[in-house]
Amino acid sequence: MTDAELAKASLIFVPLFLLGMMVIPVRAIFRVPLAVVAAFVVSLLLVAGLATGTLTYLVSFSTMAAIYAVLCLGLNSQWGLSGHVNFGVAGFFAIGAFTSALFTTSMPSGALAAYSKQAFGLEMPFLVGVLAAGIVAAIIGFLVAIPVLRLRTDFLAISTLGIAEIIRLIFQNERWLANGPQPLRGIPQPLSCALAQPACSWLPQPIVDWLAPVGPRNYIFLYFAIVSIILAVIYLLLERISRSPWGRVQRAVRDEENSAAMNGKNVTGFRIQTFVIGSFIMGVAGALYAHYTVSIDYSHFNPLFATFIVWVMLMLGGSGNNKGAILGAFAVWAVWTGTAFLIDFATPAMQAISSDLPSRSAYFRWLLVAILLAAIVLFRPQGLIRERKLVSDFLARNTRRKA
Amino acid sequence: MSANEATASEAGPAGIPAAGKRRRDIAARLRSRPVFAGILVVILVLFWVAGYASGSSFGELLSLTVWGVMLGGILSLGAMGVTLVYGVLKFPNFAHGALLTIGAYTAYVVAGLLPQGAPLRPFSFGWELIVAMIVALPVVAIVALVVDRILFRRLRGRDASLVLFAMASLAATFFLRSVVYLIWGSDFYFYYPGRANPALHLPFDIRIQADQIFVFALAIALVAATYVLLERTRMGKAMRATANNPDLAQVRGINTERVIAWTWLIAGALAAAGGVMYGLASQLRPEMGFFLLLPIFASAIMGGLGSPVGALVGSIIIGIAEQLSASFINPAYGPAVAFVLMILVLVVLPQGLFGRSGE
Numbered sequence: 092m093t094d095a096e097l098a099k100a101s102l103i104f105v106p107l108f109l110l111g112m113m114v115i116p117v118r119a120i121f122r123v124p125l126a127v128v129a130a131f132v133v134s135l136l137l138v139a140g141l142a143t144g145t146l147t148y149l150v151s152f153s154t155m156a157a158i159y160a161v162l163c164l165g166l167n168s169q170w171g172l173s174g175h176v177n178f179g180v181a182g183f184f185a186i187g188a189f190t191s192a193l194f195t196t197s198m199p200s201g202a203l204a205a206y207s208k209q210a211f212g213l214e215m216p217f218l219v220g221v222l223a224a225g226i227v228a229a230i231i232g233f234l235v236a237i238p239v240l241r242l243r244t245d246f247l248a249i250s251t252l253g254i255a256e257i258i259r260l261i262f263q264n265e266r267w268l269a270n271g272p273q274p275l276r277g278i279p280q281p282l283s284c285a286l287a288q289p290a291c292s293w294l295p296q297p298i299v300d301w302l303a304p305v306g307p308r309n310y311i312f313l314y315f316a317i318v319s320i321i322l323a324v325i326y327l328l329l330e331r332i333s334r335s336p337w338g339r340v341q342r343a344v345r346d347e348e349n350s351a352a353m354n355g356k357n358v359t360g361f362r363i364q365t366f367v368i369g370s371f372i373m374g375v376a377g378a379l380y381a382h383y384t385v386s387i388d389y390s391h392f393n394p395l396f397a398t399f400i401v402w403v404m405l406m407l408g409g410s411g412n413n414k415g416a417i418l419g420a421f422a423v424w425a426v427w428t429g430t431a432f433l434i435d436f437a438t439p440a441m442q443a444i445s446s447d448l449p450s451r452s453a454y455f456r457w458l459l460v461a462i463l464l465a466a467i468v469l470f471r472p473q474g475l476i477r478e479r480k481l482v483s484d485f486l487a488r489n490t491r492r493k494a
Numbered sequence: 495m496s497a498n499e500a501t502a503s504e505a506g507p508a509g510i511p512a513a514g515k516r517r518r519d520i521a522a523r524l525r526s527r528p529v530f531a532g533i534l535v536v537i538l539v540l541f542w543v544a545g546y547a548s549g550s551s552f553g554e555l556l557s558l559t560v561w562g563v564m565l566g567g568i569l570s571l572g573a574m575g576v577t578l579v580y581g582v583l584k585f586p587n588f589a590h591g592a593l594l595t596i597g598a599y600t601a602y603v604v605a606g607l608l609p610q611g612a613p614l615r616p617f618s619f620g621w622e623l624i625v626a627m628i629v630a631l632p633v634v635a636i637v638a639l640v641v642d643r644i645l646f647r648r649l650r651g652r653d654a655s656l657v658l659f660a661m662a663s664l665a666a667t668f669f670l671r672s673v674v675y676l677i678w679g680s681d682f683y684f685y686y687p688g689r690a691n692p693a694l695h696l697p698f699d700i701r702i703q704a705d706q707i708f709v710f711a712l713a714i715a716l717v718a719a720t721y722v723l724l725e726r727t728r729m730g731k732a733m734r735a736t737a738n739n740p741d742l743a744q745v746r747g748i749n750t751e752r753v754i755a756w757t758w759l760i761a762g763a764l765a766a767a768g769g770v771m772y773g774l775a776s777q778l779r780p781e782m783g784f785f786l787l788l789p790i791f792a793s794a795i796m797g798g799l800g801s802p803v804g805a806l807v808g809s810i811i812i813g814i815a816e817q818l819s820a821s822f823i824n825p826a827y828g829p830a831v832a833f834v835l836m837i838l839v840l841v842v843l844p845q846g847l848f849g850r851s852g853e
Contacts, residue, residue, distance in 0.1 A: 176657055178664070238841050245586045246840050248660050249791050252588075253833040256788060264826050394784075399668055402661065447679060454675040461669035468662045469648055 095304035096138045099146070102305070102312040103134040106153070106319035113326070113414065147311065152428055153421075154315045157322050158379045160420035162401045164325055164413060165372030171411035171478065172333060173365035174345045175240070176248040181397030182255030183228045183370045185262055187377020188387050189269045190227040191220035192278045195382075209275060210268050217281030221321070221378040228374025229367045231258075236366040240359065255398060263389040274388035278381050281317060283310055318379055322417070325372055329413050341365060395457065400427070403464045409474025418475060426463065430456045530843045534796075534811055537835070538818065545821030557700050558817045564706040566806075566813030567713030568775065571768030572790035573797065573805035574720055575761030581737040581800035582757045583650075585659035589641060590765060590790065591783030592670035597634040597766030598773035598782065599678055601626040605685060616704035618689055619774065627770045631763040638762030639755060641666050647751075667784070674780045683778040709771045716767055717806050720760065724802060729756055737800060788829045789816060792836035798849020807847060811835075 111126030137146060162184060169175040198204075198212035215223070239250045262269055269275050284291035285299065286307045305312060332338050343351040344361045352358045381387050391397070400423060408419020434441075434452040441448040467474070523529055545555050572594055579587045604626035611620035645662045693701040724730035735743040736753045744750050772782060793812045797804025815835055816828040823831075839846060 176660065178660075238837060242840050242844070244656055245660065246795070246844070248588075248657075249586055249795070250833075250837060250840065253788050253791075253829075253836065257827075257830045257833060260826055260830060264824055395668065399664060402664070406661065448676070451676050451679055454672040457668055457672040458676070461665045461672060464665040465645060465662060465669070468654075468658050468665065469645070472654070472658055 093304070095306070095309075098302050098305045099309065099312050100134040100138040101301070102316050103137060103150070104130050105316040106157075107134050109319055109323040113323075113417075147309065150315050151311050152424070154311060154318055154383060156421045156424040157315070157318045158376055158383060159401065159404060159424055160417040161318075161322055161325060161376035161379060162373055162397075163404045163408065163416035163420045164322075164329055165369045165376060166401055166405050167369075167410065167413060167416040168329055168333075168372060169365055169369035170405065171413075171416075172338070172341045172345065173362050174244070175362070175366055175369070176244050177251045177366075177369065178248045178394075178398055178402075179251030179253075179255035179258075180373060180401045181392045181394050182251075182258035183232060183373035184377040184380070184397045185255075185258055185389070185392035186228045186231055187224035187374030188381035188392070189262060189275070189377075190374065191224040191378030192275050192381045192387060193269060194223045195220040195279050196275070196277055207273070207276065208266050208270050217279070217382060220382070221375055224378035224381075225371040225374040228377065229371040232367045232370025233363065235370075236363045240362050240366060252394070252398075255392075255394060259389050259392055262392070270388075272389065274386045276386040278385050278387070280310055280314065280382060280385065282313060283307065286310055286313060314383060318383075321375065321379065325375070326413055326417065329372075333413070399464075400460060403460055403467070405474075406464065406467045406472070407474055409476040409478065411478030412474070412476045415474055415476035415478075422475075423460070423463070427456060427460065430459050525843055527843065527847055530839075531847060533842075534835075538811070538814055541815060541818040541822075545818055548822040550821040553698060553700065555818070555821060556698055557702065558821055559814055560700055560702055561706065562814030562817035563810055564702075564710045564775070564813070565817060566793075566810030567710035568768055568771045568809075569786070569789050569793050569813055570717055570806045570809035571713050571764045571771065572786060573793040573809050574717060574802055575764045575768075576790055576794040577797065577799055577802060577805045578720075578733075578757050578761050580794065582733060582754055583646065583659070585656050585663070586791065587761075588660065588663040588787065589666035589670060590761070591785075591787035592667045592674070593634050593638055593762055593765035593783065594769035594772065594786060595674055595780060595783035596637055596670060597630045597769030598778050599674060599683075599769075600630040600633045600766070601770045601773070602683055602685065602778055604629045613686075613689065617708055618686060618703070618705050623685055623770070623774070627767060630766040630770060634766035634769070635759040635762035637670070638758040638765070641670075642754070642758045647754075650754075671780060671784070678778075678780065680780060683773075685774055685778075705774055709775060712767065713771065714806075716764060717802065720764065721802050723760070729753070733757060785829065788836075789813075789832040792832040792839075795836055796839045796846055798846025801846065801848040804846055804848030 107130035108126050111129045112122060115122050115125050115129070117125065137149075141149070162180060165183070166177060166180055169177050193209060193211055194213050194215045195217060196209070196212045197214045199207040199209065235251075235254055239247060239254075242250060263272055265271055266273075282291075285294055285302050286305055286309070288303075302313070333341070340351065340356055340361055341364075343354075344356065344358050348358055351361075380391075384391070404419040404423040405416055406419070407423055408417070409415030434455055437455075438449050438452065441452060524533075542555055542559075545558070546552070550558075572590060575593070576587060576590050579585075579590070601623065605622050608622035608625060611622055613620050645666055646659065649658055649662055693703050695701065722730075724733060732743065732748045732753050733756065735746070735748055736750050740750050743753075768786075769783065772786065776782075789812050790809075793809035794805050795808070796811060797806070797808030812832050812835060815831050819825075819828060819831040
């Protein structure tokens with residue numbers, strides 16, 4: 092095994108370990124060593140067993156799926172926790188992406204300034220950009236929530252759809268803000284200097300030596316590790332708060348609004364809180380996306396790519412269940428990327444039907460995803476993993492013992 | 495929220511602070527329909543002033559207003575369908591925009607098959623477009639019915655929640671839109687590419703195309719026909735009964751499934767007409783229905799969901815607001831103007847201008 096392969100394996104180890112921690116069903120003391128061993132073995136096997144191209148493809152697939160998983164967690168904290176029907180995911184996703192881009196890029200200068208306009212470029216570090224993305228999205232979410240959350244479910248759906256459209260219109264038309272219809276380019280990749288030559292000076296020499304063989308072309312391995320850590324942090328925080336008394340109040344507000352109000356809970360306040368938290372997470376997802384694709388424009392945030400598919404993911408995975416949200420994101424993204432191969436395969440047949448059809452084959456995938464959503468709604472509205480109805484940790488344990 | 499506050503303070507001791515009472519009085523008065531209608535008029539007047547201040551002439555503003563009324567006619571064809579479906583089935587049908595798109599493209603195909611006649615001056619279109627539209631009406635009506643049979647009827651049978659209905663309609667809209675993309679691609683089409691369509695010169699400097707007048711007249715005729723159908727026929731009566739109370743309607747021997755089927759047929763046909771009219775007024779593109787969805791919902795909500803007259807009035811207000819706003823902000827923000835007005839309605843007067851209160 093070469094140095095490069097070992098370094099890649101060490102980068103894949105991080106997400107695999109986190110996955111192990113999430114799925115291995117034993118007590119925490121045994122889970123850590125088990126996850127370490129499993130991740131170690133699997134990462135080495137993956138690097139040794141798969142062709143380089145396949146492995147890179149798998150990693151970039153997982154990166155995008157993990158970004159969608161963050162979006163799903165954001166939507167789940169609105170829909171699953173409080174029952175908000177937010178059809179405007181794309182809007183908050185876009186706000187996050189553009190905010191982080193503006194915070195981390197540099198102001199275009201010289202000849203470039205004529206072609207590329209943006210409101211500001213602060214050259215802040217990646218994490219500041221991510222936090223700013225979340226905070227700005229949360230602020231917008233809060234401003235939206237005040238008038239809109241008082242509406243009934245159906246009106247909420249229409250309004251959020253409209254908000255996303257308006258946010259997209261703004262990014263499309265306001266050239267001074269984020270280069271308008273032209274893409275905003277040059278979004279920095281976090282820690283990319285670790286793989287570059289010469290490496291960044293503040294990193295300890297052993298790490299630089301260890302990672303150097305990976306090379307800047309395989310940056311995606313490092314970014315996948317970063318995204319998976321952020322995904323894990325958000326997942327843990329959400330699991331923690333939904334088990335807390337606060338989470339119980341949220342479920343009470345969702346299921347029995349009147350009784351919750353009678354017990355002295357500020358129903359509107361609690362509903363706004365989940366909406367803001369969800370917006371924050373969607374903003375973070377937007378930031379992760381911006382630093383992944385490096386160049387963004389308004390067309391990335393259309394309702395198809397950013398709202399519709401996220402709902403399909405959450406509905407498939409199981410609303411109200413964070414594990415289900417992550418599972419749904421990976422499953423639907425696998426279906427989505429898988430259909431690309433399917434369509435390559437079917438191109439000759441399509442060519443036979445009409446010569447225009449192969450160039451429009453991308454829409455076949457939308458057709459399939461639409462059918463998938465319809466099928467979920469009709470046949471399995473609760474999703475793959477049901478929400479765990481949990482009144483109290485102790486109560487659940489007692490009933491299990493009885494059963 | 496405000497209802498809670500009101501009951502809480504009524505139940506409390508008598509010493510309500512005068513300022514709070516006055517504020518509540520104002521809020522209550524704002525929520526009455528005449529006052530809200532007045533507010534909408536004031537907003538439109540302000541739009542005029544803003545347009546005048548940013549350099550539009552009186553004639554231009556008047557033209558924009560007339561165009562707004564014409565756009566309102568097109569919107570009303572969509573809003574009628576949304577409002578009928580909402581009235582009977584009680585869910586927002588996001589697939590309605592896609593029905594408009596399909597209507598427009600169906601008429602495009604049919605018009606292409608027919609021999610092209612001379613334009614019926616002063617209009618820019620020939621008789622073949624009228625035939626094409628008449629063909630498109632039943633086609634889209636049947637598409638709407640099929641979507642209902644495949645998706646919504648099964649959900650109704652299960653007594654599914656509103657969110658599932660909304661999700662199903664979202665699935666339907668993306669399905670129909672991908673079909674349009676697959677068949678016609680993402681290019682723009684015109685019913686009559688390159689045909690001159692000069693504006694008529696009317697008094698007061700109003701410049702308007704004869705087509706626009708035709709579009710509006712047709713829209714009014716169709717809306718009036720729907721109104722007569724709802725108010726004067728047996729099926730209309732059954733529809734209103736089902737909208738009011740489906741269980742009671744069933745008890746009284748009304749076949750609610752048949753009523754629902756007719757609702758979809760009417761909504762689909764109106765959407766087809768709306769799509770053709772919009773295609774004639776601008777151009778055909780796969781996203782046209784989605785762009786119209788927001789103004790259509792805004793119109794239906796402003797008029798009061800379930801009220802056909804309200805849909806027409808709401809559409810005209812939204813149409814005028816969208817067109818007038820183009821005189822002082824970027825015209826691309828037309829949907830945003832419609833949206834802001836919709837939020838205003840939802841917050842202040844959720845039952846709309848003509849809707850039944852106390853829902």
